[in-house]
Amino acid sequence: MNTPLNDAALAEIALFLKRLQWAFVIVGALAVVWLLAPILTPFVMAALLGWLGDPLVDRLQRAGRSRNVAVTLVFTAMVLLVLLVVVLLVPVIESQIAKLVKSLPHYRDWFLGTALPWLEGRTRLQLSSWLDLDRLVELVRTHWEKAGGAAATMLGYLSRSGFAVLAWVANIVLLPVLTFFFLRDWDVFIDRAAALVPRKHLATVTRLANESSAVLGGFLRGQFLVMVILGLMYGVGLWLVGLDLGILIGIVAGLFTFVPYLGPTTGVVFGVIAALVQYGDWKHVVGVLAVFGIGQVIESYWLTPKLVGDRIGLHPVAVIFAVLAGGKLFGFLGMLLALPVAAIANVLLHYARDRYTHSRLYGGDQPEILLDTHLSNGGIIVPDDNSGGNKDAGQA
Template structure:
């Protein structure tokens, strides 16, 4: 039955309304990004902590007691990271700034002449390391470190100070309420879904949560573990910048090969500049070799698994695109949106492969190999199973 022109116009208007609604939601998200940032961070923390709260509830504790235990643990973990990691990183960066003249001399006196001799390229003509290093040193010394830079930025804008203080004060409060009421929020959202689509929506939501949870929890633990291992290993080798290099390599681990490759390059350069001895270079290679073996055979299979489905290129694109469109809020929303989009694409592919458009007029022959006749490898061609081949078939027809 063909549709009337009025039905076509009505369908077009409905699609136009949904498009306008989507554009309006994106515009509203862009405008309210500074306000929504603490809510998104708190919601992600509540989502990450809800399984722990549910697990504590199953042991017989009340919801409020479980939330208080999980919230206190999260707050202590963040405080420990701030107390230990921030001063350590600033000392490492200060050490790097002091060591820049040695790196400059090594590059200009050893590395670049060695490359020019073998590539026959005049690298020193278009790479002015002295200017670059002095620019970095002057900017760092003028800033006086991370804390001075941050305080200087805040002092130039009273509104920025108030906004940052409000966000910091709101974050623990919002996180606590998201942890406490997460199950209630999920039930309310589920109650708005049409009953005919509830089973499909629940399956897609669970798959999205599993993908995102496996990536965030597992990859975060892998990054932290490898960062600590690399940092301690390089510090044990004797590198002054070993902890900083280990942290960088650990953070870049979510991109395959980029984390260890960058760590090896930086570690080898640091060893050559500091000692000029291949024995320390061998120590750097040993640290990353052991780390890669542990990651490949234990950390990634145990903590991450093979159910993620988020390609590293897709992760990088999602984070960069979200940051470009919506700033820091877009970077926070990039991974959840990428995980949901990945699940929806798999669902769309599943629907497509079971559709008549893909299978044609004989979907069973294409999609269900069990319905196709199976030939017995031990039976001669033309045999009907009674061992007489074509003759037996002829007798049966008679």
């Protein structure tokens, strides 16, 4: 016959083994994601697109259209939007890249003739000696074996590049097909996932899932609009300043806006360098700074509060860490999953904090200290089981 102590010990052991089992399941899932990252990338992108488009499909269904018709309309709108972007932006970006390639010798001459002497004068370091061609050739001869190893590695990569190109093309072809199926069957996937949740936890899991979806969906839709608007503003502004590469720099800065502070910083650095190389005066540098300054004011006081707000609830440092850590661990797939995982983790952390602040571990078994709103001096009353406790406190 088991004693109460033995029953408690067995319960603790069972709980520990259950947690250990879940830990192995999580580690195994992460290992599978890491191994299958190149294959999973189009599926994750399609799932994100299907999830973002599902609210519009549901809205069309509520308006009286069938699921298939609503999915077809939303999917067609997505395809047309992508085609419009490609038709409008690809020729412009191609022209900008051609200008960049053509002007590379000017950037090299500016760096060697202007920027490098200025840096040497400020730092008192002989940086030009490290860029001397003869010195570089000598370094290659000294480390020939290492250079040969690197060359062999590069040749091996180039030999495999044909397969990489084929995989890239296959992913592009798969993406619209997968997106259509995710849009059509999104509610089915959700219902099947909900059917696997234990019934006693269904209400809690549903609430947390809805919170995560609302937080992340609002953030991604709003952030995408902010990126597009800022990219157009920066590109047009730098073009008006007179930079030949202004549109390209503006587009890059708009895309990098997804990571806090990285977009404007990158745009300012590239814009100032382009202005100095092309014109060599401070008037155009001031113009570049004015474009990004106005853009930051509009983003901070209008775009972000109206379109994004504080929906994701993450500090910018946490966003940067999530994106960099996801990219480091799982490559491009990790960068795609970084913000969704961070948003879900943030919702779960808020839930865990609420559970903790309402637990006996946090509050203990002691009676609560209640603020007496009737006392003007901010005094407190400690409740007591004896009827004379409050009376004595009042007399004191």
